[in-house]
Amino acid sequence: MDKTVKLNDDLIDVAKHEAILQDRSLDAQIAHWVRIGRAVETFGKLDYAKVSAVLAGEMQTRNLSDEEKSVWMDRFTDLMGEPGPDEEAFFADRRRRVAELEAELAKRLETPLGEWERVDSPAEFVAHAREYLDRENENEGQV
Numbered sequence: 001m002d003k004t005v006k007l008n009d010d011l012i013d014v015a016k017h018e019a020i021l022q023d024r025s026l027d028a029q030i031a032h033w034v035r036i037g038r039a040v041e042t043f044g045k046l047d048y049a050k051v052s053a054v055l056a057g058e059m060q061t062r063n064l065s066d067e068e069k070s071v072w073m074d075r076f077t078d079l080m081g082e083p084g085p086d087e088e089a090f091f092a093d094r095r096r097r098v099a100e101l102e103a104e105l106a107k108r109l110e111t112p113l114g115e116w117e118r119v120d121s122p123a124e125f126v127a128h129a130r131e132y133l134d135r136e137n138e139n140e141g142q143v
Helices: 009-022 026-043 048-055 066-080 085-108 122-142
Strands: none
Touching (some): 009 026
16 A cells, blocks of 8 residues: 655655656655665665666676675566566557457458447457357348
């Protein structure tokens, strides 16, 4: 559950600046600093420059202490959850291609496109198409 915390304006300004440099949201930047601070207080022997070097691919994880590996793993996990520009472009292209295929299928089935616009997933689309084809097959049998 999210909580509201009041922080000094100077700290917020520094965090905003660092968040931009690190390509993080303000919340993510502050959470990142909290994890680092916690690790420093808990373990006392943390060289964040080494952790940053590993994250940048300039050093291997075997050069980190157990405490540093813990901080690295937290940040690495965060980074893996954030899509990169290539991933975003890939999935945008996929969404565009699916929309084109849906429009083409609707056209081939001579179904008004409006009936297909309310479909939210490929599974729903297939189910909807099957229902349509079943209705068409029933209508052909009644002729």
